Amino acid sequence: MPVRMQLNRVITSDLNDQRAIYLKEVEGSRRFAILIGEFEASIINRRLLEESPYRPLTHDLLKNTIDILGGTPVEVVITEMSDNTYYAILKVSRDDAIIEIDCRPSDAVALSIHYDPPLPIYVAEDVLEQVC
C-alpha cells in the first residue's frame, strides 16, 4: 500500500549544487530526502512562496495542457527506488480511466504543488522500507 506523504522541506545550498526535497509521512514520522535538480528546486521553492509567475513556466504549461486535453490529475506516486534513482508516476483520470505517466519525483512534486489543494503524494511502502 502506498503511504500518504507531504512535502516537508526544500533544501538548497549555496556551497554546492545539491538540492533536495524532504517528504514526511502524513500519519507517521518517517521522512526521507530525494536529491533533485536546481531548476526543479527553484520551481518548487517559488511555488511554495506563492509567487505566481507572470507567464506560464514549464509546470504551469504541463498543468494547462493536462486540463485542456480533458485530463484530471488524481495523485502522484513514488513507486520505486533502484540504483539511487527514484521513479514516480503521475496518475491522471480521463473518460473514467486512470492513466499512469512515468516521471521523475521532482516533476511529480513540482506539479503536485501547482494545484490547490496540492495533488496527494504517495510513496510505495517498499520504498519507505528501503530508505527510512
Add this chain to the structure above:
Amino acid sequence: MPVRMQLNRVITSDLNDQRAIYLKEVEGSRRFAILIGEFEASIINRRLLEESPYRPLTHDLLKNTIDILGGTPVEVVITEMSDNTYYAILKVSRDDAIIEIDCRPSDAVALSIHYDPPLPIYVAEDVLEQVC
C-alpha cells in the same frame, strides 16, 4: 501570415546568466534573438546534442502527457511581442479540433525539438516587422 522559422543557434555565456535562442527565417534572411532562461537553454542545448536523458525530463514529460491524452502537436507559433516579452502558443490537434495552449517561446522551442522532425516553428509577420 505567420512565417516559418528555424532554430539557428543557442547562445550561452559563462560571463553572465544571459541565454538566447536565435530564430532564422527558413525562406529568407531575417533572424532575431529571444532571451530565455538558463534551464530552458540547457534543455534545448542538450536535445540539439542528441543526448537522450536516462529519465524523462520536464519537456519529455510534457510530450508524453500530450501523447497519452490523445493530443497530436501540430506546430508552435510566436504570436506577439509586447513590453519585451514574447508570447507563444502550442497548437495541438485532438478529435479533429485544433487546441491552442498559451506558453513561453522557450518552452515552445524546447518542445518542438523533442519531436523528429521538430514541430514547425512560426513567427507572426507583425512580430518579425517589430524586431528585425
